[in-house]
Amino acid sequence: MRKSAAIVASLLLGSLIVPVSSASALDDVNTKKLRNAVTVNGILAHERVLQRIANRNDGNRASGTQGYAESVDYVKARLEASGYDVTVQEFTFPFFRTLGPSTLAQVSPAAGSYENATLEYSGNGEVTGTVVPAGGIQVPPPETPGVAAGCLPSDFVPASATEDQIALVQRGTCTFAIKTANAVTAGYDAVVVFNEGQPGRDGLLEGVTLGEPVEVPVVGVDYADGAALYAAALAGPVTLQVSTQTEYDPEAVTYNVLADTRKGDPDQVVVVGAHLDSVVAGPGINDNGSGTATILEIAEEMAKLGVAPRKQVRFAFWGAEEAGLLGSEHYVDTLSDDELGTIYANLNFDMVGSPNYVRFVYDGDLSDSELDGAAPPGSAQIETLFTDYFAGQDLATAPTAFDGRSDYGPFITAGIPAGGLFSGAEGIKTEAEAAIFGGTAGVAYDPNYHQAGDTIGNLNTKALAEFGDAAAHAVWTMARSRSGLYEDGSRMARSAPPTKDSFDRWGSDWVR
Numbered sequence: 001m002r003k004s005a006a007i008v009a010s011l012l013l014g015s016l017i018v019p020v021s022s023a024s025a026l027d028d029v030n031t032k033k034l035r036n037a038v039t040v041n042g043i044l045a046h047e048r049v050l051q052r053i054a055n056r057n058d059g060n061r062a063s064g065t066q067g068y069a070e071s072v073d074y075v076k077a078r079l080e081a082s083g084y085d086v087t088v089q090e091f092t093f094p095f096f097r098t099l100g101p102s103t104l105a106q107v108s109p110a111a112g113s114y115e116n117a118t119l120e121y122s123g124n125g126e127v128t129g130t131v132v133p134a135g136g137i138q139v140p141p142p143e144t145p146g147v148a149a150g151c152l153p154s155d156f157v158p159a160s161a162t163e164d165q166i167a168l169v170q171r172g173t174c175t176f177a178i179k180t181a182n183a184v185t186a187g188y189d190a191v192v193v194f195n196e197g198q199p200g201r202d203g204l205l206e207g208v209t210l211g212e213p214v215e216v217p218v219v220g221v222d223y224a225d226g227a228a229l230y231a232a233a234l235a236g237p238v239t240l241q242v243s244t245q246t247e248y249d250p251e252a253v254t255y256n257v258l259a260d261t262r263k264g265d266p267d268q269v270v271v272v273g274a275h276l277d278s279v280v281a282g283p284g285i286n287d288n289g290s291g292t293a294t295i296l297e298i299a300e301e302m303a304k305l306g307v308a309p310r311k312q313v314r315f316a317f318w319g320a321e322e323a324g325l326l327g328s329e330h331y332v333d334t335l336s337d338d339e340l341g342t343i344y345a346n347l348n349f350d351m352v353g354s355p356n357y358v359r360f361v362y363d364g365d366l367s368d369s370e371l372d373g374a375a376p377p378g379s380a381q382i383e384t385l386f387t388d389y390f391a392g393q394d395l396a397t398a399p400t401a402f403d404g405r406s407d408y409g410p411f412i413t414a415g416i417p418a419g420g421l422f423s424g425a426e427g428i429k430t431e432a433e434a435a436i437f438g439g440t441a442g443v444a445y446d447p448n449y450h451q452a453g454d455t456i457g458n459l460n461t462k463a464l465a466e467f468g469d470a471a472a473h474a475v476w477t478m479a480r481s482r483s484g485l486y487e488d489g490s491r492m493a494r495s496a497p498p499t500k501d502s503f504d505r506w507g508s509d510w511v512r
Contacts, residue, residue: 001275001287001321001350001406001425001449024381025489027481031473037301038294038472040464044456046293047285049074051456054283059452061284063277063320063327064095064252071276071292072255075317078296082303084259084315091330093320094213095252096121097280100243102219104192108236114225117206118242119176119193120323122218126241127190129164131233132157134183137170139227141197147172150179159187166240168229171196177210180218190217190240194226200427207279207426207450211324217242254319256327259299261479264312268344270478271314272298273328273407275321275350282454284322286446287425290353290459292317294468298475309479311344318407321350328407332414340414345378345485347474348408348420352467353459354446356439357423359466360400361386362408364419368399375402378417378485382474386421389473395466396436417485421470423463425449 050071054060057067072088079086104116107128134156136149149155150169159165167183169191176193183191195205205220217240221229229238257276260269274291278284299315318327332340348362363369364379379402390397400422403409408418424445434441448454483489 024384024485025483025487026381026385026477026485027483029477029480031476034298034301034305034472034476035469037304038297038468040461040468042297042301043290043293043464043468044461046078046296047289047456047459050289050293051283051285054278054285059283060280061276061278062280063093063254063323068254068277068319072257072317072319075257075276075292075296079257079259079299079315082300083262084299084303085262087258089256089258089331090253091256091319091327092251092253093323093326094121095247096213096244096323098244102217102242103239104219104221105239106232106236107239114221114229115204116192116219116221116225117204117208118244119218119220120209121211121213121246122242122244123213123215124242124244125217126239127164127166127217128237128239129166129189130237131166131168131192131229132159132188133168133230133233134170134179137168137230139197139230141223143198145172145196145198145201147196148174150174150182153182153185156182156186156188159189161187164189166190166192166238168192168194168226168233170194170226171201171205175211176208177212180210180214184214184216188216192226192229192240193218193220194229195221195223197223197227199430203426207281209322209324213246254327256319256331257317258331259315261302261309261313263308264310264479266312267342268311269314269342270311270344270475271316271346271411272475273316273318273346273348275319275327275407276317277319277322278454279322279450281450282448282452284454285456286353286454286459287351287449288321290351290423290464291349294349294352294464294471297468298472301472302476310482311479313475313479321407325407325409329410332410340416343411343416345382345478346408346411346416346418347382347471347478348406348418349467349471350406350420350422351425351446352421352423352471353461353464354423354425355458355460356429356443356445356447357460357463358429358433358437358445359390359395359397360422360424361390361397362419362422363399363402364417366402369401369403376412376415376417379412379419381485382417382419385474385477386419386470389470398433421467423460423467
């Protein structure tokens, strides 16, 4: 999962209550047989294979590596054995790797170092120069997310033409890619991004992608170090050194795996997706082996039911999500308008086994998301499908930002309704959340996020049970309902889809 990685809406105790339902015409489908068939043991059987694949391939399953190729082969074989029509969709992307740790050190007036992390697709090199803050930096930070420092070209004083300088920007409002591009346009030789500062948004910015390669070195730091750099800006130079490699020629080859049911209306396709790749740093057994294993288990058990779906179901296992949603973007971009018109909805499952989990549901009605634009019609009803299910099980839920920073993003950009579940990443669990969902306040939802510790030994099986049942319920309800999402029972929205510009600001820092 790409987050800086996870924007989780700042939640007050009151907002943790299940929201008021959005009207939906979906039938009340009996999903008990499928839910009973989808088990934690079945999910873990797939997770064990993914762990073994990572173990024999340098500890990861990242797109462009042998570990990912073996993951594709495994998923493909299981789906074909269950009777699905399977397509492996090939695409290329620039493969990025870090060759060593980055360094960020104050040279004067007093020597010192700052903990930092290289942003994916950072340029390679070493720069020594003064730090110049972008306009709009807020120290101390505002109470709620929304710092726009670096989002506009006018936020940057033109860099020196004779001396190296390093731009300092703060997380918030727009993507890291936009902030970096504006700094490069203004002539800066490197960029430091620091976290925004609110609880859960104050730690080291690591596991972050720029979405596409840039020429200058770019690193992330935590809020405290960013504030220190801001206070010391122009007082003396710092040295920033990054060691990276991006392969363009040839670019790396990777794959999406698409599996269609042989029955069901092909003009009404429910795309059920999860990304299959891990980061290079670890095996990705929660991020996103958990989503992969859950939808693979659902696919296998659905095939055994002996009951045909009314709508065709397409199980999609995306490649290169960790490089910036590249697999799902490739899939959507290669569809014609007619083909896009057959997609009924997208369900997305990205991390559903976090050790210190919360039952997050994508905020399809945007009632708890401070975002511009509008979600595609039908997204609110998908949110309600999940929240109503959990409420029926006496399980509380909380909304998480519907910001397009997982593989549903390209679908909502195309105007397709979407929704899904998320158990939490590097965000910090609050006291209010711990009171409602259990677990430990003050600790990340997944302390192993984007690290070597994201192993099968750090999954929460209670989360897998709850999320697995909810996912099975949603998939089978949408597959079997005779009626549509909308209030009049129709299948498709009548309003025009949102423009791409509506979702541009939800892009490539991929924070969920």
